[in-house]
Amino acid sequence: MVAVTSRRRTLAGQLLILQLAIIVVVLVAVAAVSLAQSAATFNRVEGRRVAALGERLGGSPLLRDQLDQPAPGEAIAPLVQSIPDQYGVTSVTVANARGRVVASTNPTLVGSPVRLGDPDVAQGRSWFGELEIDGSQQLVAQVPVLGDDPKTKKNLGRYLGVVVVGEASPTWSQRLVGASSYLLTYLGIACGLGVVGSWLLARRIKRQTLGLEPREIAGLAEHREALLHGIAEGVIALDPQHRVTLVNAVGRRLLDLPEHCLGRSLAELRINGRLRDVLAGAGSGPEARDQVVVRGGRVLVMNRMTVRKDGRRLGSVTTLRDRTELARLEQEIGGFRSTTELLRAQTHEFANQLHTISGLIQIGEHDEVVRYVDALSRHRASLDLTVTSRIHDTAVAALLMAKSAVAAERRVELRVSERTGLDRLPPELAADVATVLGNLLDNAVEAVAGHTSDRPAWVEAELRQDAASVEIVVRDSGPGVAPELAQEVFTHGFTTKAAEGGERGIGLALTRLVCHRRGGEVAVTNTDEGAMFTARMSVPATVGQEAR
Structure with missing residues (x-):
C-alpha cells in the first residue's frame, strides 16, 4: 500500500x-x-x-x-x-x-x-x-x-x-456588453496588473522571511521564547534607534524595566549614564566585552554585540550577568587570600629576622642580638598598641594588622591616623566596614606600590565614628585619580590600578554598593600628596547609643 x-x-x-x-x-x-x-x-x-x-x-x-x-x-x-x-x-x-x-x-x-x-x-x-x-x-x-x-x-x-x-x-x-465598450479591456488590464502585483508581493514576502514557511517561522518563534526564558542570563536587544525590541524576564529584572517596555527607547525607560553607554555602544565600538555596570544595587557584567546583515546595521544584542553574589564570594575568598598573604609576608619577615639573628650570633655579637630582638619586640608591641587602642573592634583591627604586613612587604608604610576612633560594632556592620576598608586599602597600596617617585610610599587609614555614622578615610602618596574618572571609578567598577589604564575590577563598585546599602556614599578627591577616598555608612540607633 x-x-x-x-x-x-x-x-x-x-x-x-x-x-x-x-x-x-x-x-x-x-x-x-x-x-x-x-x-x-x-x-x-x-x-x-x-x-x-x-x-x-x-x-x-x-x-x-x-x-x-x-x-x-x-x-x-x-x-x-x-x-x-x-x-x-x-x-x-x-x-x-x-x-x-x-x-x-x-x-x-x-x-x-x-x-x-x-x-x-x-x-x-x-x-x-x-x-x-x-x-x-x-x-x-x-x-x-x-x-x-x-x-x-x-x-x-x-x-x-x-x-x-x-x-x-x-x-x-x-x-x-453595452455598459462600456472598454469594460472587458479594463477588467483584463486590472486582472493582469493584479496577478503581476500578487506575484511580486509573494516574492518579496518570501525574501523577507528568508524562504521560511509559516510553520517554520512559528517553530522558530517558539524555540526563541523557550531559549530566552530558559537561560539564566539576561538578554536585551535594541534597534538602531535604541528602542527595546526584545528582552527576557531575567534582563527585565536585572535592569528594573517595566513589563511593557518593548518599543520604548532608552530615554523613555530612564536608562542613562554608564548603563546607556554600554547598551548603545557609545565609545566601546561595535562590541563590548565584560563591561562592569552597577544598576539597582547589582553588579552587572555586560557583553554587547552589534547585529548586521548585508552590511546593514540591524541593532544590537546585549547579555547581562548578575555578579553581585559572585563579588561577595570573591570578597570572602579575598579574606582568605589576605590571611594567606599575611602569613606569607610574616613568614618572609620572620625569615629575614632569623637570618639577621643567626648572622649576629655567628660573628659573636651577642649583645647586638639582644638589642635587635628588643627593638623588634618594641616595634611589634607599639603597632599592636596603636591599632588596638584606637580600634576596639577586633575584626577591623585584625584586618589593619594583616594589611600592614602585606603593605610592608611591598615597601609601603601603612599608617593609622591619630584621629582614628572606632568602638565595637555588630558583626554585620563590622563585616561591611572591613569590606570597605579592605577594598580601599588594597587599591591605595596598589596605586602607591606601582608608582615610581622619590617620595616615601605610605598609605594612611582613618576611621571615625559618631552616633549616626562610621566614616572611613584612606589617603595615599600615589599619583591620584584623574578628575574625569572621579565618579567612573565607582560606576565602572575600576580599581585604582584600572584608573591608570590597567584591568578592570569590581572592588570599588562593591564598596559603593555596601555604602549605599548602609545609607551612605563613597567619593574620591585629590590632595597635594595623592588620592583620598572617603566612605561613609549609617549606624543603627542602638549602636550609637551603645557608643555614647
Whole structure:
C-alpha cells in the first residue's frame, strides 16, 4: 500500500492564491457595479423617451376622436403599427375607457383587458415603471387619453382610454456588453496588473522571511521564547534607534524595566549614564566585552554585540550577568587570600629576622642580638598598641594588622591616623566596614606600590565614628585619580590600578554598593600628596547609643 501525501502549499503560493481570489472578487464587484450603472442609465434615458412618446400619443387628436367611436380599432391600428419602426420601441397598446385593448402591435391582445401599473391611471394620472407584457419584461409608460366635452368642445379631462408604450429591458449579457465598450479591456488590464502585483508581493514576502514557511517561522518563534526564558542570563536587544525590541524576564529584572517596555527607547525607560553607554555602544565600538555596570544595587557584567546583515546595521544584542553574589564570594575568598598573604609576608619577615639573628650570633655579637630582638619586640608591641587602642573592634583591627604586613612587604608604610576612633560594632556592620576598608586599602597600596617617585610610599587609614555614622578615610602618596574618572571609578567598577589604564575590577563598585546599602556614599578627591577616598555608612540607633 503506497501512501500518497499531499504537498503543502508554500507561503508565497498561498499569498498568490489569496491575492487572485481578492482580484476575482473585486472584478465581480466592478462588473456588478457596471451592470447596476447600465440599468440605471437605461431606465433614466429610455424612461424619458417612452414617457415622452406616450404623452405625444395620448395627446394625438386622432386617438381622442376615434376612441369616442364605436369601432376605433380600424382607424387607430395603422398608427399603432407604424410607431415601433418609427421610434424604435418594442410595443404600443391603446385601450378604451372600459380597459379593453382596441389596437396593439400584437394583434392577439385586441379585446383583452389591459394591465395597469397603477389604478390612478384610470383617474387621469400617468404612470411609469416595469411590467411584463407579452411574456417579456418591459419599461412601460402608461398615459391616459383625455377627451373634450361634446357640448362645449372644451377639454374637461374626460377619460377616454390609455396609451401604453413599452421598451424591452435588455438582458444581463446585453447590459454587460453595452455598459462600456472598454469594460472587458479594463477588467483584463486590472486582472493582469493584479496577478503581476500578487506575484511580486509573494516574492518579496518570501525574501523577507528568508524562504521560511509559516510553520517554520512559528517553530522558530517558539524555540526563541523557550531559549530566552530558559537561560539564566539576561538578554536585551535594541534597534538602531535604541528602542527595546526584545528582552527576557531575567534582563527585565536585572535592569528594573517595566513589563511593557518593548518599543520604548532608552530615554523613555530612564536608562542613562554608564548603563546607556554600554547598551548603545557609545565609545566601546561595535562590541563590548565584560563591561562592569552597577544598576539597582547589582553588579552587572555586560557583553554587547552589534547585529548586521548585508552590511546593514540591524541593532544590537546585549547579555547581562548578575555578579553581585559572585563579588561577595570573591570578597570572602579575598579574606582568605589576605590571611594567606599575611602569613606569607610574616613568614618572609620572620625569615629575614632569623637570618639577621643567626648572622649576629655567628660573628659573636651577642649583645647586638639582644638589642635587635628588643627593638623588634618594641616595634611589634607599639603597632599592636596603636591599632588596638584606637580600634576596639577586633575584626577591623585584625584586618589593619594583616594589611600592614602585606603593605610592608611591598615597601609601603601603612599608617593609622591619630584621629582614628572606632568602638565595637555588630558583626554585620563590622563585616561591611572591613569590606570597605579592605577594598580601599588594597587599591591605595596598589596605586602607591606601582608608582615610581622619590617620595616615601605610605598609605594612611582613618576611621571615625559618631552616633549616626562610621566614616572611613584612606589617603595615599600615589599619583591620584584623574578628575574625569572621579565618579567612573565607582560606576565602572575600576580599581585604582584600572584608573591608570590597567584591568578592570569590581572592588570599588562593591564598596559603593555596601555604602549605599548602609545609607551612605563613597567619593574620591585629590590632595597635594595623592588620592583620598572617603566612605561613609549609617549606624543603627542602638549602636550609637551603645557608643555614647
